[in-house]
Amino acid sequence: xxxxxxxxxxxxxxxxxxxxxxxxxxxxxxxxxxxxxxxxxxxxxxxxxxxxxxxxxxxxxxxxxxxxxxxxxxxxxxxxxxxxxxxxxxxxxxx
Amino acid sequence: xxxxxxxxxxxxxxxxxxxxxxxxxxxxxxxxxxxxxxxxxxxxxxxxxxxxxxxxxxxxxxxxxxxxxxxxxxxxxxxxxxxxxxxxxxxxxxxxxxxxxxxxxxxxxxxxxxxxxxxxxxxxxxxxxxxxxxxxxxxxxxxxxxxxxxxxxxxxxxxxxxxxxxxxxxxxxxxxxxxxxxxxxxxxxxxxxxxxxxxxxxxxxxxxxxxxxxxxxxxxxxxxxxxxxxxxxxxxxxxxxxxxxxxxxxxxxxxxxxxxxxxxxxxxxxxxxxxxxxxxxxxxxxxxxxxxxxxxxxxxxxxxxxxxxxxxxxxxxxxxxxxxxxxxxxxxxxxxxxxxxxxxxxxxxxxxxxxxxxxxxxxxxxxxxxxxxxxxxxxxxxxxxxxxxxxxxxxxxxxxxxxxxxxxxxxxxxxxxxxxxxxxxxxxxxxxxxxxxxxxxxxxxxxxxxxxxxxxxxxxxxxxxxxxxxxxxxxxxxxxxxxx
Numbered sequence: 001x002x003x004x005x006x007x008x009x010x011x012x013x014x015x016x017x018x019x020x021x022x023x024x025x026x027x028x029x030x031x032x033x034x035x036x037x038x039x040x041x042x043x044x045x046x047x048x049x050x051x052x053x054x055x056x057x058x059x060x061x062x063x064x065x066x067x068x069x070x071x072x073x074x075x076x077x078x079x080x081x082x083x084x085x086x087x088x089x090x091x092x093x094x095x
Numbered sequence: 096x097x098x099x100x101x102x103x104x105x106x107x108x109x110x111x112x113x114x115x116x117x118x119x120x121x122x123x124x125x126x127x128x129x130x131x132x133x134x135x136x137x138x139x140x141x142x143x144x145x146x147x148x149x150x151x152x153x154x155x156x157x158x159x160x161x162x163x164x165x166x167x168x169x170x171x172x173x174x175x176x177x178x179x180x181x182x183x184x185x186x187x188x189x190x191x192x193x194x195x196x197x198x199x200x201x202x203x204x205x206x207x208x209x210x211x212x213x214x215x216x217x218x219x220x221x222x223x224x225x226x227x228x229x230x231x232x233x234x235x236x237x238x239x240x241x242x243x244x245x246x247x248x249x250x251x252x253x254x255x256x257x258x259x260x261x262x263x264x265x266x267x268x269x270x271x272x273x274x275x276x277x278x279x280x281x282x283x284x285x286x287x288x289x290x291x292x293x294x295x296x297x298x299x300x301x302x303x304x305x306x307x308x309x310x311x312x313x314x315x316x317x318x319x320x321x322x323x324x325x326x327x328x329x330x331x332x333x334x335x336x337x338x339x340x341x342x343x344x345x346x347x348x349x350x351x352x353x354x355x356x357x358x359x360x361x362x363x364x365x366x367x368x369x370x371x372x373x374x375x376x377x378x379x380x381x382x383x384x385x386x387x388x389x390x391x392x393x394x395x396x397x398x399x400x401x402x403x404x405x406x407x408x409x410x411x412x413x414x415x416x417x418x419x420x421x422x423x424x425x426x427x428x429x430x431x432x433x434x435x436x437x438x439x440x441x442x443x444x445x446x447x448x449x450x451x452x453x454x455x456x457x458x459x460x461x462x463x464x465x466x467x468x469x470x471x472x473x474x475x476x477x478x479x480x481x482x483x484x485x486x487x488x489x490x491x492x493x494x495x496x497x498x499x500x501x502x503x504x505x506x507x508x509x510x511x512x513x514x515x516x517x518x519x520x521x522x523x524x525x526x527x528x529x530x531x532x533x534x535x536x537x538x539x540x541x542x543x544x545x546x547x548x549x550x551x552x553x554x555x556x557x558x559x560x561x562x563x564x565x566x567x568x569x570x571x572x573x574x575x576x577x578x579x
Contacts, residue, residue, distance in 0.1 A: 068115070
């Protein structure tokens with residue numbers, strides 16, 4: 001499997017990464033290199049091996065349902081670019 | 096319209112009844128000052144890691160067991176990637192390929208009276224995920240305000256197969272599901288606060304056609320009325336489009352309650368490509384048989400089981416049983432009434448709870464739990480109707496008195512207000528004689544063949560008895576005297 005330049009540009013757009021043609025071209029090369037690696041790995045016979053969702057063969061740790069985090073809005077908002085009435089302000093987005 | 100078939104599937108987001116978030120220890124309490132319940136994990140500050148809330152998993156297991164689904168021994172959290180300011184991580188943690196609950200079904204009662212029928216809606220899956228924050232688009236100098244208190248609130252997204260064929264069936268499903276999640280205590284069901292919201296996937300196809308039509312998804316319906324109105328409008332719109340020769344485009348639409356119309360939010364072309372992949376921050380969720388058994392042991396009798404018992408053991412109709420199991424409060428009240436009045440009086444108990452009490456509560460805008468008339472009082476009242484101490488009409492008076500706190504028990508009200516039914520046939524006979532003598536005109540009319548005159552005479556006797564004479568005895572005696 002390999003990616004077309006169009007696909008690379010689409011992925012970049014979905015990830016909101018600005019790319020020019022030269023960057024897209026070089027990224028296409030890198031990504032296709034990775035795909036070749038994956039192809040090599042896919043040549044291994046994995047019949048009967050259950051796919052893993054995580055590199056570690058462990059189960060998820062759980063926590064009890066208890067409130068442990070105090071209100072630290074003041075500290076968090078001190079580093080925010082802009083706030084008002086307790087809200088974080090961002091460029092207007094309406095779909 | 097008649098040659099079209101409507102196909103509806105519903106996705107519901109039920110907010111789980113936990114005190115802390117699904118992956119962080121911040122509070123989920125509703126209505127707090129903006130961003131006071133958004134911790135470092137919810138804000139996606141660098142270096143933070145999610146830790147799963149056990150109670151959220153408990154809730155998912157409870158739900159799975161209550162709909163006869165498979166609770167997956169292993170399920171996986173995945174990242175759903177999209178950019179929006181109320182989602183600081185740039186992805187929502189959800190489940191994709193391996194959800195926690197698979198399959199199951201919900202049996203519902205659609206319509207009422209003779210037209211009522213039973214419907215089984217199959218569920219595809221239910222998965223755990225986190226909610227996003229809220230964007231406020233009022234004017235902040237041309238900017239949007241973001242409140243992340245809701246970010247990370249645990250949700251169970253419940254997805255049906257496209258099994259519903261009308262807006263009535265969709266509403267019946269939503270109500271049954273709403274009743275169930277409250278019944279098993281996993282969601283408070285508060286629709287105003289957004290704890291329970293539905294998306295409806297709607298399409299139409301010519302009757303008899305096997306393939307589905309192209310569907311449009313109506314987002315975020317937070318009342319049963321809006322759900323019905325939105326689907327009805329959407330169906331009408333889609334049929335009209337097709338009949339005008341246009342094709343339906345797959346799209347996401349919003350319902351505007353003010354205009355009663357749906358409008359397109361986004362079409363398929365710019366639909367999100369979410370690029371799901373397993374979240375490397377979270378290991379697979381393993382649910383062992385022991386855990387499932389423990390939750391099974393904690394489950395209350397479910398609405399379906401109760402419904403079956405009400406019809407099989409108490410002899411109620413399917414409609415009555417469905418109405419009385421709409422919520423745990425109603426069912427508990429009804430059962431407490433039956434406990435006093437006896438199983439033999441289950442039908443009058445059902446009628447009093449569903450009709451008289453429900454109407455009175457409705458009029459005052461009260462919930463069952465706030466009823467001034469307790470189940471014990473109502474049961475006592477029904478006992479007195481059953482043993483002929485009072486008639487049904489007088490019972491309504493006693494009920495009103497109990498409602499107004501004029502007595503602690505039906506017996507006390509009956510005693511204090513002298514409402515005991517007159518069953519002494521000598522006393523009734525005297526009243527009948529009196530009325531017959533004073534209403535010669537009615538007697539003559541009756542004898543001339545006017546049936547209505549009989550009712551007038553019954554009315555007169557009841558009036559003379561201040562409503563307390565046993566109606567059956569009055570009828571019998573009057574008939575006998577008029578015939579003689």
